[in-house]
Amino acid sequence: MAPVEFTVTGGEGSPLDFVAALTPATSLVVITDPGGWAQVSAGLPVAAAGASAVPTQVRVLRCAVLDLRHFPSASSLPSLADVPGDVVALHDTRAWDSAPVVASLRGLGRPLVLFTAIHTWVSGVDTASVLIGWSSPHAVLAVPRGAGSVRVEDAVWQFRELERRRAMTYTALPAPPPVVVDRTVTVLVAHPGATEGIAGALRPGGEYEVWTRVGPGPVLPADLELRVVLAMNGRDVQSESFVLPADGASPWVSFPVTTPYAAVPWTGELVVYRGAVPVHVQQVVLPVGGGESRVRPRVRLSRTFADLGPLSSRAGSVLVLGERALVCAGGAPWWTSLPDGAALPPVTGLDPWYGKGFPAYCEDLATFAVRGAALHGLLFGDGPVIRRGGAVAVVGPARVPWAQVYELPFADGPYRLCASVSRFGPFGAGGEVPPLCPEPDHSGNVLCPFGFWGLSRVLEQPAGPLAWQVAPADRQVGVAVAVDPDLDRTLTQRHVAELMSFLPPHMFSSAYLSPSELARALAEERADVMHLVYGEGALEAVEITGWPHRPLVVTTFPAAHLVDAFVNEAGAAGVLCPEVAVDQGMAGWVSGMLLARLAGGMPVGEAVRRTRWEMLGRGNVLGLALAVHAGADLRLR
Numbered sequence: 001m002a003p004v005e006f007t008v009t010g011g012e013g014s015p016l017d018f019v020a021a022l023t024p025a026t027s028l029v030v031i032t033d034p035g036g037w038a039q040v041s042a043g044l045p046v047a048a049a050g051a052s053a054v055p056t057q058v059r060v061l062r063c064a065v066l067d068l069r070h071f072p073s074a075s076s077l078p079s080l081a082d083v084p085g086d087v088v089a090l091h092d093t094r095a096w097d098s099a100p101v102v103a104s105l106r107g108l109g110r111p112l113v114l115f116t117a118i119h120t121w122v123s124g125v126d127t128a129s130v131l132i133g134w135s136s137p138h139a140v141l142a143v144p145r146g147a148g149s150v151r152v153e154d155a156v157w158q159f160r161e162l163e164r165r166r167a168m169t170y171t172a173l174p175a176p177p178p179v180v181v182d183r184t185v186t187v188l189v190a191h192p193g194a195t196e197g198i199a200g201a202l203r204p205g206g207e208y209e210v211w212t213r214v215g216p217g218p219v220l221p222a223d224l225e226l227r228v229v230l231a232m233n234g235r236d237v238q239s240e241s242f243v244l245p246a247d248g249a250s251p252w253v254s255f256p257v258t259t260p261y262a263a264v265p266w267t268g269e270l271v272v273y274r275g276a277v278p279v280h281v282q283q284v285v286l287p288v289g290g291g292e293s294r295v296r297p298r299v300r301l302s303r304t305f306a307d308l309g310p311l312s313s314r315a316g317s318v319l320v321l322g323e324r325a326l327v328c329a330g331g332a333p334w335w336t337s338l339p340d341g342a343a344l345p346p347v348t349g350l351d352p353w354y355g356k357g358f359p360a361y362c363e364d365l366a367t368f369a370v371r372g373a374a375l376h377g378l379l380f381g382d383g384p385v386i387r388r389g390g391a392v393a394v395v396g397p398a399r400v401p402w403a404q405v406y407e408l409p410f411a412d413g414p415y416r417l418c419a420s421v422s423r424f425g426p427f428g429a430g431g432e433v434p435p436l437c438p439e440p441d442h443s444g445n446v447l448c449p450f451g452f453w454g455l456s457r458v459l460e461q462p463a464g465p466l467a468w469q470v471a472p473a474d475r476q477v478g479v480a481v482a483v484d485p486d487l488d489r490t491l492t493q494r495h496v497a498e499l500m501s502f503l504p505p506h507m508f509s510s511a512y513l514s515p516s517e518l519a520r521a522l523a524e525e526r527a528d529v530m531h532l533v534y535g536e537g538a539l540e541a542v543e544i545t546g547w548p549h550r551p552l553v554v555t556t557f558p559a560a561h562l563v564d565a566f567v568n569e570a571g572a573a574g575v576l577c578p579e580v581a582v583d584q585g586m587a588g589w590v591s592g593m594l595l596a597r598l599a600g601g602m603p604v605g606e607a608v609r610r611t612r613w614e615m616l617g618r619g620n621v622l623g624l625a626l627a628v629h630a631g632a633d634l635r636l637r
Contacts, residue, residue, distance in 0.1 A: 004144045004145060007143045007145060008141070009142075009169050010140055010168055010169075010170050011141060013139055013173045015132045015139050018173070022130055023087050024087070026111060026129065027106055027129070028111070028112050028128065028129040030116060030122050031132040031152075033115065037115045040054055044065050051064055062086045064089070065088075066090050069092075073096055077101065082520070087111045087112070091116075092114060092116035092122075102114060103124050119153045121149050121150070122149060122151070123148070124147075125149070125150050127144060127145070127146065131150055131155045133152040135163070140152075142155035180303050182300070183216075185272060185282060186213055187212045187282075187293070188211050188212075191209070192207055200287070201291060202259050202266075204288055205259060207257075209255065209256055212254075213249060213251060213253060214244055214249065214305060216248055217306070220305065223245050224243065224308065225243055226305075230268065230270055231268050233268055237332060237334060244305060259286065263288055265291060268284050269282070269298070269321060269326070270283075275314055276330050278317060278319045278393075281297075281298040281299040299464075300464070315329070315330070315392060316393075318394045318395070320397055327379055327380070329385060329386045331384070336380070338399055338400060339399075339400060342401065350620065354586040354589060354620055355620050357426060357619060358426055358619065362417065362421060365449065368404055368621055369451065370410060372406030373409065375404070389457065392457050394459070394460070398461060398579070398627060401579050401627075403455075403625070403626065404452060404624050406453075407452075407456075408446060408448060410447065415446065415447050416446045418447060419439050420448055421448065425617065433613045436450060437456070454624045455616070455624070459605065459628060463574075463575070466634075467550045467574065469634070470550060470636045470637070471528040471636055476504075477507060477636045479508050480529070480530055481533060482513045484512075484514065485512040487533065487535060492533065494588065496508075503592075503595060503596060503599055507599070518532070523545050525551075528552065530552070530554070531591065531595070532557075533584075539562060541562075541565070544570040549571075550571055551573060552636065553566050553574070553577075554576045555575065555577040555578075556584070558578055559577040560577070573634055574630020576608065576627070576628060577626075578626055578627070580622070597610060598636045599636060601637065603635050608626050611623060
């Protein structure tokens, strides 16, 4: 191929810094940097492929590494398909023509970084390529204006000539992502009226004060009204409101306590609420009789308290702490017990369109309502209830199916049907679903779909720091579909076809991946939505290093046991999953409806609520088995 011209710029930083900045947008980088190759190939076995991770100013550059100089021909090269890395790093060889290898690797989806000598001609470059050289103290960057062959030597010469004429322009590295420092919540114990805390054991039966405050952090958009709650075992729940100023630490808040008479560690919970939502939860252990005070983080929905504005609209919350829960309906929260092993009743007999006739649908709805009403009575007893129609946040492990909670009185036995049962059920008139039931009379033992939390409310179950948006608004959302090859291929193909009927095909990438291959594939995936199509129990554990972005994970199988790994370890924005195993075909139908609504701009909580109603329109009550392990206001764009 003929030599090509190129546009040359320069920048301050190492060549590998610019490799990290230019990939993955650039598919081929031709680079002369012996020091960079030494970093990339450190520990690489001779005549073998390997993986490396090199820290740069921009990000950690993860490479699949291969040195072509150790192989007599292209046919003797090992496969790089199973070697993890965001980019493929090759060192060129003079012994044989490596151009076909470079061309084939460029077509596999990962950017290629080719280390070569400064005077070597490299063929097959194009406008998606970049040359990187070095002219101290600058990195030289050259972009070909067409397709052909290039030498880095020519780009460096042109850079020096333009620099001599003072006609050179310079490209800055992107700013590194800001380091987010967790805002601490300090707890100390003092004698009444004292100004300093106690270091050491507390006296049994003694009078003390527990002091707490939110530490300094980034400047907030405005002053923030919060509430702090202290719930020590064996004592009444105490609650105090305070204002976290826009700039600086919060004021100290104190609670009087009387320690137990037994000399044992005294445990409790310190919870910071934004409105009705617990956004920071930590266990407090006070050393009565011996030891030292300590705290243990439990839940954190915000690392800085700067992104909590939308939570002020929530009507109530349930904070799950083992076998008990703190319920908040707007005022001071109170303790309630939780059932052990509560589960959704089984649903069988669905037709080929995943629905049921009217009598069978009513029977399913009534079975769900009996259990849901019992759960609601256990949660609230004779206390205040969460106002009808408002959003509810559930924070903590998913011990019960919260969408099934039924807030109207209902017991097993003869019941009356609300007109909404038929209107929004199979063969009903349907129409737009209002926020509250349009029927005024709900007296007696009445069955109404608006009695369920999952149908009358936007319900969220966040497991970690909240995210409000997955992808930038200026580009299309990408969806990666990972499919277990052991599933029924016909149903899988129908599932993909259904997805493409809801969404444009160019949004998708898909692959058959066994459970053992999934963790590596997900670690390298950069799509906005990870759609995992697997059977129940196929994935017992998934260990993924942190993603550089915050994707939404959508599964077709119960995934409560994976939520913590996805959200708090890998950094996902949230997880949408069923709480019970569902038919493979139905899982495809449901996920298609969900993804179509999300791609259309609907927030996650409302998208799931409307999908539940659409399923109900076929007589299918299993929409109440969908769980939203994310903030309800999360949007794809």
